[in-house]
Amino acid sequence: MSSSPYQEPGSIVNELLSSKSGGRGLKSIIFSKNKTKGGPNKSTYATVCKTMQHIPAINAVLNDDGGKLRKAIGLDTVHNKGLMYVMLYELLFSKYKSIRGGGKLKRMIIKHQTALHEGVNAYVSEHGAAAGKTSVNFPRYARVNILQSSINDMVKMLQESFAKTKSEKPFDKAGSIFVDAHVPDLLVLHPSASSFLHQNDEAVKSGNIVLQDKSSCFSALVLARGNSTAPVNCDFIDACAAPGNKTTHLAALVSSLYNDLPKSKKKKNGKKTKPNSTIFAFERSSTRHKILKSRADTLVPTSQKVAVEPILGDFLKSNPKDPQFANVRGILLDPSCSGSGIVNSPDRCRDGRNTKEDKAKRIQSLSNFQLVALKHAMSFPLVDRIVYSTCSVHDEENEVVVGKALSEINETMTDSDEDHWQLVSPACLRHWPRRGKAGGAGGLSETQASCLIRTDGLDGDETNGFFVSYFERKRVVNTEDLETNGTHVVNDYNLPFYEGQFANMNIIVEPKTAAPAPSKSKSDKVAKKTDNKPTVRGMHASTPKQSDCRKLEEKIAKKKAKKLAWKQKQALQKSQRLSEKKSKDAVNSSKK
Numbered sequence: 279m280s281s282s283p284y285q286e287p288g289s290i291v292n293e294l295l296s297s298k299s300g301g302r303g304l305k306s307i308i309f310s311k312n313k314t315k316g317g318p319n320k321s322t323y324a325t326v327c328k329t330m331q332h333i334p335a336i337n338a339v340l341n342d343d344g345g346k347l348r349k350a351i352g353l354d355t356v357h358n359k360g361l362m363y364v365m366l367y368e369l370l371f372s373k374y375k376s377i378r379g380g381g382k383l384k385r386m387i388i389k390h391q392t393a394l395h396e397g398v399n400a401y402v403s404e405h406g407a408a409a410g411k412t413s414v415n416f417p418r419y420a421r422v423n424i425l426q427s428s429i430n431d432m433v434k435m436l437q438e439s440f441a442k443t444k445s446e447k448p449f450d451k452a453g454s455i456f457v458d459a460h461v462p463d464l465l466v467l468h469p470s471a472s473s474f475l476h477q478n479d480e481a482v483k484s485g486n487i488v489l490q491d492k493s494s495c496f497s498a499l500v501l502a503r504g505n506s507t508a509p510v511n512c513d514f515i516d517a518c519a520a521p522g523n524k525t526t527h528l529a530a531l532v533s534s535l536y537n538d539l540p541k542s543k544k545k546k547n548g549k550k551t552k553p554n555s556t557i558f559a560f561e562r563s564s565t566r567h568k569i570l571k572s573r574a575d576t577l578v579p580t581s582q583k584v585a586v587e588p589i590l591g592d593f594l595k596s597n598p599k600d601p602q603f604a605n606v607r608g609i610l611l612d613p614s615c616s617g618s619g620i621v622n623s624p625d626r627c628r629d630g631r632n633t634k635e636d637k638a639k640r641i642q643s644l645s646n647f648q649l650v651a652l653k654h655a656m657s658f659p660l661v662d663r664i665v666y667s668t669c670s671v672h673d674e675e676n677e678v679v680v681g682k683a684l685s686e687i688n689e690t691m692t693d694s695d696e697d698h699w700q701l702v703s704p705a706c707l708r709h710w711p712r713r714g715k716a717g718g719a720g721g722l723s724e725t726q727a728s729c730l731i732r733t734d735g736l737d738g739d740e741t742n743g744f745f746v747s748y749f750e751r752k753r754v755v756n757t758e759d760l761e762t763n764g765t766h767v768v769n770d771y772n773l774p775f776y777e778g779q780f781a782n783m784n785i786i787v788e789p790k791t792a793a794p795a796p797s798k799s800k801s802d803k804v805a806k807k808t809d810n811k812p813t814v815r816g817m818h819a820s821t822p823k824q825s826d827c828r829k830l831e832e833k834i835a836k837k838k839a840k841k842l843a844w845k846q847k848q849a850l851q852k853s854q855r856l857s858e859k860k861s862k863d864a865v866n867s868s869k870k
């Protein structure tokens with residue numbers, strides 16, 4: 279075997295594809311590898327990620343026409359399938375569209391490179407823009423940790439930093455920081471800002487900014503702002519907390535509720551009460567518990583009105599009647615799930631490695647655990663609001679869990695009807711258009727399904743696929759008519775709301791039609807000479823087939839972005855109109 283630069287990524291891909299990996303994710307495989315030698319480097323990690331992301335597309339190309347190409351290159355007969363997938367990714371989707379080094383596998387592939395490139399072009403024109411992308415680019419979301427900093431300060435800091443960078447990157451352009459229309463403490467930047475604002479950036483390391491995807495901010499948001507009656511002076515449980523993004527977000531949002539309280543409500547019996555909420559954050563893995571603890575220490579200053587208490591333990595074994603939890607009113611349950619909604623996750627694409635039965639078994643077992651966890655949360659007698667969320671797109675982990683939990687738990691309740699759980703449409707996300715699914719195995723009604731929030735990263739939502747459900751006991755009172763509740767995002771930062779402005783700006787690296795190889799020995803040189811630049815939109819002249827392909831991609835991408843922007847604008851305008859109407863009504867009634 280040659281000492282190919284792809285050996286190491288190839289062997290990791292093999293491990294991920296093998297059922298012997300025991301369902302371990304890429305990070306855990308990399309972590310356990312070669313610890314003493316320092317483990318695989320960043321470039322190996324990136325190659326594995328990108329290869330895994332493209333395996334569905336590669337398989338679709340190879341399996342077309344009765345699997346002709348699959349047989350021709352001998353994918354199922356080679357010993358090192360992972361290495362072959364890495365090489366196929368390099369040739370068909372990578373920046374340089376060529377395979378470095380030599381070796382038998384490379385020769386087996388190169389013989390068919392023309393047919394392979396044609397197959398990719400056909401695949402892209404059939405499946406649209408997302409299919410041939412190196413990855414789906416979402417905006418760079420930056421959650422401002424309002425426990426430590428303010429949105430205005432962070433905007434100023436970002437603007438100053440952007441001004442200092444000399445590059446021509448799109449995020450340098452004026453007006454490129456937006457306010458998210460749904461999450462009040464979230465800023466929206468161009469995707470390329472990731473190269474600037476990353477985990478090692480000072481603002482991130484110091485905990486002023488948290489790099490968190492938009493949909494994953496919905497869980498804490500809904501628990502804190504789902505109901506018009508603010509959940510203050512009570513405790514919370516985050517049942518499955520590590521690494522702690524949602525726990526710390528919840529701490530920030532609850533803490534800000536205290537600031538919003540009118541003075542009279544802060545006083546009790548004439549005395550100023552000392553609002554004090556604790557978030558008990560369960561995590562059963564000791565490694566992840568350490569991460570959770572360190573994140574909580576960095577992001578939640580001890581001087582705050584909300585404290586996070588990490589607990590190393592199994593939430594399922596917690597006692598709902600434990601006096602420690604006597605003041606807990608809200609539970610955030612974001613349990614382990616298949617992660618099938620995470621668009622650019624290498625693990626999302628692993629579904630292809632298993633048989634349909636294996637995949638169904640895994641999802642069923644996750645679904646069983648999720649149901650037990652949700653019912654356990656619902657059994658805390660004093661808890662009256664629960665958020666259940668997953669980053670999965672499978673109904674079995676979402677609507678089915680919700681439907682079963684509701685019917686099974688309510689059935690066992692002999693107490694008053696007021697204790698029954700019901701789905702409630704979260705007030706803060708009234709203007710989010712994509713909702714849950716009715717019918718099916720979950721058996722939810724249209725009204726119930728419309729209470730659920732779904733996001734779809736592959737269908738223009740510009741955030742990972744996610745699912746959020748919000749439950750309240752029937753006894754919980756809403757002081758406002760939810761129908762008239764406007765957007766809760768107060769935008770007084772002199773910045774525009776994000777309405778899909780970056781949706782059309784993604785740079786898509788397109789698959790390239792390779793020139794037919796004149797001879798075996800020359801083909802490599804041709805590949806190197808002609809393929810050393812990516813075909814980026816608008817940068818190169820292209821063959822008629824490519825331009826057809828591109829036009830189609832652009833058309834689809836534009837249509838989706840336009841639709842999304844329109845939907846969001848409509849919803850935003852509607853809720854703003856309703857808000858205005860409400861304030862006018864309030865003024866009129868006070869005059870009367």
Ligand SMILES: C[S@@+](CC[C@H](N)C(=O)[O-])C[C@H]1O[C@@H](n2cnc3c(N)ncnc32)[C@H](O)[C@@H]1O
Binds near residue numbers: 561612
């Ligand atoms: C999807 S992750 C949670 C992510 C987290 N909510 C965040 O946003 O940062 C699920 C976590 O729950 C933990 N977990 C799974 N089952 C648990 C249980 N029964 N009790 C406590 N933690 C559990 C897992 O170890 C994992 O860290």
